[in-house]
Amino acid sequence: ARQQDLAGRKIVITAGPTYEKIDPVRFIGNYSSGKMGYALAEACASRGAEVVLVSGPVTLQTVHPNIQRIDVESAAEMHRAAADAFKDADAGILCAAVADFTPEQVADQKIKREKDDLVLRLKPTCDIAASLGKEKRPDQLLVGFALETCDEVSHAQDKLARKNFDFIVLNSLNDKGAGFRCDTNKITIIDRTEAVSYPLKRKQEVAEDIVDKLSSLFHS
Ligand code: C5P
Numbered sequence: 001a002r003q004q005d006l007a008g009r010k011i012v013i014t015a016g017p018t019y020e021k022i023d024p025v026r027f028i029g030n031y032s033s034g035k036m037g038y039a040l041a042e043a044c045a046s047r048g049a050e051v052v053l054v055s056g057p058v059t060l061q062t063v064h065p066n067i068q069r070i071d072v073e074s075a076a077e078m079h080r081a082a083a084d085a086f087k088d089a090d091a092g093i094l095c096a097a098v099a100d101f102t103p104e105q106v107a108d109q110k111i112k113r114e115k116d117d118l119v120l121r122l123k124p125t126c127d128i129a130a131s132l133g134k135e136k137r138p139d140q141l142l143v144g145f146a147l148e149t150c151d152e153v154s155h156a157q158d159k160l161a162r163k164n165f166d167f168i169v170l171n172s173l174n175d176k177g178a179g180f181r182c183d184t185n186k187i188t189i190i191d192r193t194e195a196v197s198y199p200l201k202r203k204q205e206v207a208e209d210i211v212d213k214l215s216s217l218f219h220s
Helices: 035-046 075-086 128-135 151-164 201-216
Strands: 009-016 020-025 026-028 051-057 067-071 091-096 101-103 122-125 141-148 167-172 186-190 195-197
Touching: 009 035, 009 075, 020 101, 026 101, 035 051, 035 067, 035 091, 035 201, 051 075, 075 091, 075 128, 091 128, 091 201, 122 186, 128 141, 141 151, 151 167, 151 186, 167 201, 186 201
Parallel strands: 009 051, 009 091, 051 067, 091 141, 141 167
Antiparallel strands: 020 026, 101 122, 167 186, 186 195
């Protein structure tokens, strides 16, 4: 039944890190590789969905013809692209590791080395997940991710409610072989009624598990 269970669905996926500019040659980024998001895009596309992949800077390639890729750099650019694509989408999967803060000012010229400390003032970025969660219609589904270092399940449950997700995928930093840059991941899928833990698997297989859950909600 996996075959083409997402035929006719449009799914927006955010993936990878964001880069927040400091000056023309420097940025604040993070270690996200984009592998989980790209695996989700391939899984959705191969099951018949039309995918819009809003991607931060990564070195990965997309192969499936049903994936329309929009390359962005900053949290603000990712927000614009994702919000626009979500309007007529059936679901959103927010897998990107979006910066929570961005420099208040971007220097026009490369910042010079000085003897004094350099102070960068940062302002909060837009929470893309919360903003799509607010816009979400009853016919749309929204899936989020959480990476926690303590009280994982209760923090994830909190995020599920706060950002209006239909379910949230928790990856734990405490699990070996899970999370950033790995080819494998170990997840717990949490919705309003239950938390289901999966064994360590390759990200391609993890993606199929997540898409199975999404697909079951379309059909319920
Ligand atoms: O609050 P926290 O960043 O831990 O939430 C993680 C979830 O929210 C992920 O699904 C992530 O993609 C999303 N998120 C977002 N925009 C942000 C911060 C997080 O979409 N600015």
